Amino acid sequence: MDWDHLHKDRILILDFGSQYTQLIARRIRESHVYCEIHPCTMDPSSVRAFAPKGIVLSGGPSSVHDPDAPMVDKELFELGVPVLGICYGMQLLAHLLGGRVEKAEQREYGPAVLQVDEPTVLFQDIEREDVRVWMSHGDRILSLPPGFRTLAHSDNSPVAAMADVERSIYAVQFHPEVAHTPCGRTLLDNFLFQICRCKPTWTMRSFVESSIEAVRDKVGRDRVLCALSGGVDSSVVAVLLHKAIGDQLQCIFVNNGLLRKGEAETVERVFRDHFEINLVTVDATDLFLGRLQGVTDPEQKRKIIGNLFIEVFEKEAAKLEGTRYLAQGTLYPDVIESVSFKGPSATIKTHHNVGGLPERMQLELIEPLRELFKDEVRMVGRELGLPERIIMRHPFPGPGLAIRIIGEVTPERLRILREADAIVLEELEAANWYDRVWQAFAVLLPVRSVGVMGDERTYEQVVALRAVESVDAMTADWARMPYQLMARISNRIINEVAGVNRVVYDISSKPPSTIEWE
Ligand SMILES: Nc1ncnc2c1ncn2[C@@H]1O[C@H](COP(=O)(O)OP(=O)(O)OP(=O)(O)O)[C@@H](O)[C@H]1O
Ligand SMILES: O=c1[nH]c(=O)c2[nH+]cn([C@@H]3O[C@H](COP(=O)(O)O)[C@@H](O)[C@H]3O)c2[nH]1
Ligand SMILES: NC(=O)CC[C@H](N)C(=O)O
């Protein structure tokens, strides 16, 4: 793999399965230094090939004395590259370099107060006394490895930070990457800029420039196919590729009949008319709705839709001769998930959209965003001049409204949900709440309730309103929207959408609920 086009000054994070490994990467990138997460099992020759300016060993759930505790090759400490061990990373390097680690009598979980004993460059610009940090450990360092000195201690950890300054090996028992360690940013910056001597040159502009060149080199005169959903990720991919290879890019947008009101028109207007990108829209409404007839099971809906996407796509692609590549909006969290040291997790829902395509089509993949986090993708979108309305768009699932209609998907129920959903978004925007929530939408329930409208009895459908706050969709909480706004939305839906006589608000968090209802 060619890392040089990405960045010369790069940090390697070796993952031992911590909940916080992604946060370490986020913090380092926020300081404009490129970094990648790799499993702790990465072999030394690959580490050398990566040529990091510094190595961070993450925390992890294991204890160094566990029979199957993850280890690293000791060669890592002889490369002459600075190392920072965090929590388990610290315990591991102490263990491997001749120190002793023991189970502490008391676990230290949560806030702790640090006293700095020896102000090395790692603690530059950090207070000496009563430094607030976040701890999460049950083991501790009993004796230092030869050559190391204690840099700081806490009540429960006689060695809360240590270093062998000669060899540039540093370690902390606390977690500098979490927000609850206010000095964490300064500490990590000291590691990056003072110890590893990185330059803060990782910016989205440099990313755009180098990716455009890399794509041009790779593609040559061949043609590239891109599945465009109008969502943030695929939109940014499309515009980036268009800048790089112009008319050699062909986008396909599938109208599966499960889109929001006005969605298909917006995508066409923005991409074909504004960006002048080659775009084919396939109207597959009848095909999708036909196969969904009578289906009520959520996973079955998802599988039918995922497979149909692939079917439609293959058929369209076959019409375009000379195509060699398939572009996808894979992001870094997707990549990390597949390389992580942690095992596979349970399938809660099948998120697949066009996920099965690469195996089915004989096309090579192009994934220009596979090193980026979502907010970095948004910055790239801005850099490329995408309209703010697309960049800040709420995520919209590939299976679309089908998983927001509980029970059978019919044209009539789609009409109801589409109208209700449009009102939700209109009112959110009017009240300046669209950008304050992660996602907001309407869900059509499979129940009817009794109402009274104009002195008449009604027996009609129920719409649930869902609005959540989140940073990464992994956890979410229901948004505390103003009652005024909820009242307006409810009132308009009941008055304007024929067939609905009741609106309820979903007040569940994720976990234990999920964001979507199916
Ligand atoms: N209607 C569609 N037509 C063509 N491709 C689609 C469609 N819906 C989804 N896809 C493909 O599936 C991929 C994954 O969808 P996903 O929703 O995760 O990403 P996105 O739509 O690009 O961004 P966002 O997460 O902001 O919605 C898309 O990037 C796109 O390639
Ligand atoms: O591209 C997608 N294809 C899907 O099949 C899919 N299902 C859920 N979502 C979106 O993922 C986030 C988490 O959703 P859940 O809490 O419902 O699992 C939320 O942002 C959901 O909107 C999907 N996105
Ligand atoms: N967060 C961690 O890395 C924990 C390390 C180790 N399992 C301990 O409990 O001390």
Ligand SMILES: [Mg+2]
């Ligand atoms: Mg989407």
